[in-house]
Amino acid sequence: MQTKPASPTRTDPWYIRGTLIVLTFGIIGLLVVIPIVKVFGEAFRDGIGAYWTNLTGDPETRHSIFLTLMVAPVAVALNTVFGIAAAWCIARFRFPGRTILITLIDLPFSVSPVVAGLMFVLLFGSRTPVGAWLMAHGYQVIFAPPGLVLATAFVTFPFVARELIPIMEAVGTEEEVAARSLGAGGWAMFWRVTLPNVKWGLLYGMILCNARAMGEYGAIYVVSGRIGGVTSTMPIHVQKLFESGNKDAAAYALASLLTLLAILTLFIKVMIERKLRQDQAEAAKPMEAP
Numbered sequence: 315m316q317t318k319p320a321s322p323t324r325t326d327p328w329y330i331r332g333t334l335i336v337l338t339f340g341i342i343g344l345l346v347v348i349p350i351v352k353v354f355g356e357a358f359r360d361g362i363g364a365y366w367t368n369l370t371g372d373p374e375t376r377h378s379i380f381l382t383l384m385v386a387p388v389a390v391a392l393n394t395v396f397g398i399a400a401a402w403c404i405a406r407f408r409f410p411g412r413t414i415l416i417t418l419i420d421l422p423f424s425v426s427p428v429v430a431g432l433m434f435v436l437l438f439g440s441r442t443p444v445g446a447w448l449m450a451h452g453y454q455v456i457f458a459p460p461g462l463v464l465a466t467a468f469v470t471f472p473f474v475a476r477e478l479i480p481i482m483e484a485v486g487t488e489e490e491v492a493a494r495s496l497g498a499g500g501w502a503m504f505w506r507v508t509l510p511n512v513k514w515g516l517l518y519g520m521i522l523c524n525a526r527a528m529g530e531y532g533a534i535y536v537v538s539g540r541i542g543g544v545t546s547t548m549p550i551h552v553q554k555l556f557e558s559g560n561k562d563a564a565a566y567a568l569a570s571l572l573t574l575l576a577i578l579t580l581f582i583k584v585m586i587e588r589k590l591r592q593d594q595a596e597a598a599k600p601m602e603a604p
Contacts, residue, residue, distance in 0.1 A: 378568070385547060434533075469533050
């Protein structure tokens, strides 16, 4: 019986492929490369010495850097704990309301960050019962670092959970059941079985969460009050420097630092993706016969 020859792979004409490639690189260059080059060009326009002075000479600028590097890791840590717990619950159990829980996890993707910040103001503001009670006991949330952490954690908490849920569902429960049957406790099973299977997805979600947290503006703008040296993160302080009218160089310097952090995050993301592909390729190789 003759087999029908496979049809050759269809390719688009060269002029269509060339046009699409040129358009792609043109759009990326216009929307990504040129703005980044502009930011770094303006930041280093007066030399490295002036650049360093713009970053370290102003106490409010130094505080904005410190505050961003404090708020983002705390929000990532909170979302990591929540993401692991939520992914475990959703991937391992079937219960009433599971679909609603998944929808609620995705809620920050559809709600404007400004609305999210307003929700925290309405909940923890000084004129609300909860906010008044907290302030009476010496705890301030709105216009204080705790409010920044809450707002940042809210807008970023889907990232870790959304990365882990499909991985846990794909891995299955066979290894965990085997570990339990051999007498492993809950924590031992998690650290030695579950976590190694999802470690790259967990790191990937944490990196995306951190990138989003460092650049958050809308929710922070509402809950921070933009108090210099107290609640101004790097994105907020960049805007304040621009609004001052005579500190454009300092604004570009701080924006370039934020861009460098984003590029570093992107580099780590690419390395993790490469390592994940290597692990998947090794797992797909057939076992060699002895």
